[in-house]
Amino acid sequence: MGEKLPLLALAHGNSDPWRPTLIQLQHLTKRFGSLTAVDGLDVTIEAGRVTGFLGPNGAGKSTTMRMILGLDRPTSGRALVNGESYLSLPQPLREVGALLDAKALNGGRTGRNHLLAMAHSNSISPSRVDEVLEIVGLTDAARKRAGTYSLGMGQRLGIAGALLGDPPVLLFDEPVNGLDPDGVRWVRQLMRSLAAEGRTVFVSSHLMSEMQLTADQVVVIGRGKLLTNAPVSEVIATNSGRTITVRLPDAGGLARLKERLLPHSSRIHHLNDEELTVEGLTLAEVGDHAHELGVRLHELSGKPASLEDAYLQLTADSVEFGSAVSGGRR
Amino acid sequence: MNALHGAVRAEWTKLWTTRTVWWALITATLLMAAGAAQYAIYAKGGDLSRDLFEANGLVGPGTIAVMGASLAQFALIALATLVMTGEHSSGLIRTTLTWVPSRGRVLLAKGAVVGATILVAGILLGLLGAGLAIPLLGDRGDVQGGQITSHALAIGVYLALIGVLSIGLSAALRGPVASLVSIFVVLVVIPPILTTPDNKVLNHLAAALPGTAGDHYLRGSSDPYPPAIGLLIVAAWAVAALLAGWWVMRRKDA
Numbered sequence: 130m131g132e133k134l135p136l137l138a139l140a141h142g143n144s145d146p147w148r149p150t151l152i153q154l155q156h157l158t159k160r161f162g163s164l165t166a167v168d169g170l171d172v173t174i175e176a177g178r179v180t181g182f183l184g185p186n187g188a189g190k191s192t193t194m195r196m197i198l199g200l201d202r203p204t205s206g207r208a209l210v211n212g213e214s215y216l217s218l219p220q221p222l223r224e225v226g227a228l229l230d231a232k233a234l235n236g237g238r239t240g241r242n243h244l245l246a247m248a249h250s251n252s253i254s255p256s257r258v259d260e261v262l263e264i265v266g267l268t269d270a271a272r273k274r275a276g277t278y279s280l281g282m283g284q285r286l287g288i289a290g291a292l293l294g295d296p297p298v299l300l301f302d303e304p305v306n307g308l309d310p311d312g313v314r315w316v317r318q319l320m321r322s323l324a325a326e327g328r329t330v331f332v333s334s335h336l337m338s339e340m341q342l343t344a345d346q347v348v349v350i351g352r353g354k355l356l357t358n359a360p361v362s363e364v365i366a367t368n369s370g371r372t373i374t375v376r377l378p379d380a381g382g383l384a385r386l387k388e389r390l391l392p393h394s395s396r397i398h399h400l401n402d403e404e405l406t407v408e409g410l411t412l413a414e415v416g417d418h419a420h421e422l423g424v425r426l427h428e429l430s431g432k433p434a435s436l437e438d439a440y441l442q443l444t445a446d447s448v449e450f451g452s453a454v455s456g457g458r459r
Numbered sequence: 460m461n462a463l464h465g466a467v468r469a470e471w472t473k474l475w476t477t478r479t480v481w482w483a484l485i486t487a488t489l490l491m492a493a494g495a496a497q498y499a500i501y502a503k504g505g506d507l508s509r510d511l512f513e514a515n516g517l518v519g520p521g522t523i524a525v526m527g528a529s530l531a532q533f534a535l536i537a538l539a540t541l542v543m544t545g546e547h548s549s550g551l552i553r554t555t556l557t558w559v560p561s562r563g564r565v566l567l568a569k570g571a572v573v574g575a576t577i578l579v580a581g582i583l584l585g586l587l588g589a590g591l592a593i594p595l596l597g598d599r600g601d602v603q604g605g606q607i608t609s610h611a612l613a614i615g616v617y618l619a620l621i622g623v624l625s626i627g628l629s630a631a632l633r634g635p636v637a638s639l640v641s642i643f644v645v646l647v648v649i650p651p652i653l654t655t656p657d658n659k660v661l662n663h664l665a666a667a668l669p670g671t672a673g674d675h676y677l678r679g680s681s682d683p684y685p686p687a688i689g690l691l692i693v694a695a696w697a698v699a700a701l702l703a704g705w706w707v708m709r710r711k712d713a
């Protein structure tokens with residue numbers, strides 16, 4: 130079961146360790162009129178790790194999550210949780226916890242009463258409501274009307290709801306939206322500890338930097354189509370070359386070094402009279418070549434490749450008009 | 460059955476944890492009080508339609524309560540409609556359906572909770588209307604305890620069925636305005652339009668509408684059909700509306 134953070138003592142008298150539970154998307158497709166929002170996704174999301182669900186705005190992440198939860202009907206294909214359709218689960222909150230849209234509640238009801246109704250629906254003990262309120266740090270605001278909550282508090286209430294049934298599978302659609310840096314760190318830690326307990330954690334985001342720190346595995350989609358489904362490290366390695374910066378004090382040395390590296394490197398950029406960027410070689414290799422040539426170096430540095438670079442490269446062709454950064458619906 | 464029990468408890472909690480229900484009940488009480496008082500005063504002065512008076516020239520307080528209920532029903536229809544359409548306007552429906560994915564169960568639970576609440580409220584409103592009518596009717600009043608309670612019960616049953624009808628229709632139409640307007644049109648706008656020309660076919664049509672059928676049931680009139688048939692017609696409308704709502708909820712994305 131891995132280690133548990135004491136802060137997040139989530140299990141409530143559930144002595145059986147749950148069987149590994151997974152999410153299966155089988156040729157999942159959703160069309161809205163002529164728009165294909167989700168296009169034949171075939172993905173299995175495994176237990177015990179955080180799977181990031183990446184894609185630019187409008188890529189189809191939320192639609193996919195709605196189909197997993199039985200809210201949208203797939204045009205074809207299906208989404209299964211532990212081999213079953215969500216619609217057939219008698220007490221779904223004990224199997225799947227989800228945060229889709231934190232605003233999807235009646236603002237006139239207090240946060241606690243919202244969770245209380247939720248608990249009743251799946252015969253969950255009301256004492257569990259106070260437990261999850263404590264976990265998300267909303268105890269003090271629990272008796273205030275949810276309409277008065279800030280974006281971040283709403284998000285915490287949504288996360289409390291996702292944890293309510295102590296489910297083995299968790300879905301979070303853009304969970305860090307509206308959270309302050311502390312909140313973001315807290316969510317990241319929560320995801321990690323949920324996965325460490327053996328749960329299946331599926332988190333969508335359009336923020337690549339966030340996923341690099343949180344996810345073990347990433348599923349990247351663009352325009353509804355699967356672009357990649359691989360461990361984070363692999364995505365970074367295969368999709369973004371590591372870039373090395375070399376700075377030299379004299380233009381002659383620079384020209385000679387460039388000539389020397391050309392046959393070995395996939396790409397060399399001549400930035401100015403003193404600077405080169407090199408891809409496809411290691412720092413050691415570049416250093417050795419410079420040493421053999423006897424050229425003086427003022428800088429030899431490598432920028433670590435990031436998921437961000439990999440992601441931009443992957444989705445370059447599938448970004449809807451200018452929507453990679455902003456716009457579109459969540 | 461267990462799952463339906465959970466859904467009912469959730470809907471019960473939801474109903475009683477916003478202010479909507481209180482506004483609706485207070486409004487219904489005011490409408491019943493005002494309506495019953497006014498009709499009782501008219502009755503006392505003999506200014507009511509003749510068929511409301513009994514053979515001995517007296518008026519039953521229960522009859523006055525029934526007339527009050529025809530006003531009070533709008534507050535309760537609004538309650539039932541808002542309970543359902545509010546889920547769509549806030550997006551709460553997507554949360555509700557992740558708790559209880561079975562559309563039929565959500566609809567049954569809402570119908571049961573709203574129906575039961577309105578049943579009790581309706582009976583109490585009926586007793587209130589009759590109770591107000593007794594002193595105002597004075598010697599025009601035909602005070603028979605049994606009649607008063609049976610009228611109050613009938614009011615509760617009729618209002619509960621109309622509430623369930625509103626839930627079903629709102630589930631099918633989703634928007635509050637569309638739902639309220641449709642119910643209003645079916646209950647009170649269409650019947651007088653149909654019956655004005657006094658055409659046999661149109662009269663039959665009007666008699667099959669829930670408002671008219673409910674009226675027969677509540678007044679115990681046996682003109683085109685006995686009161687029990689009136690009750691059955693209202694119940695059939697409620698079931699049909701629930702089925703329509705269920706069909707739409709299953710077919711459409713939430």
Ligand SMILES: Nc1ncnc2c1ncn2[C@@H]1O[C@H](COP(=O)(O)OP(=O)(O)O)[C@@H](O)[C@H]1O
Nearest residue numbers: 161166185186187188189190191192193458459
């Ligand atoms: N109910 C809907 N009706 C029509 N189009 C929709 C609907 N929901 C989503 N879309 C469209 O489907 C595409 C995918 O949307 P979404 O799943 O929200 O993407 P993401 O969550 O990745 O930003 C977008 O082009 C969006 O406009």
Ligand SMILES: [Mg+2]
Nearest residue numbers: 190191458459
């Ligand atoms: Mg989205």
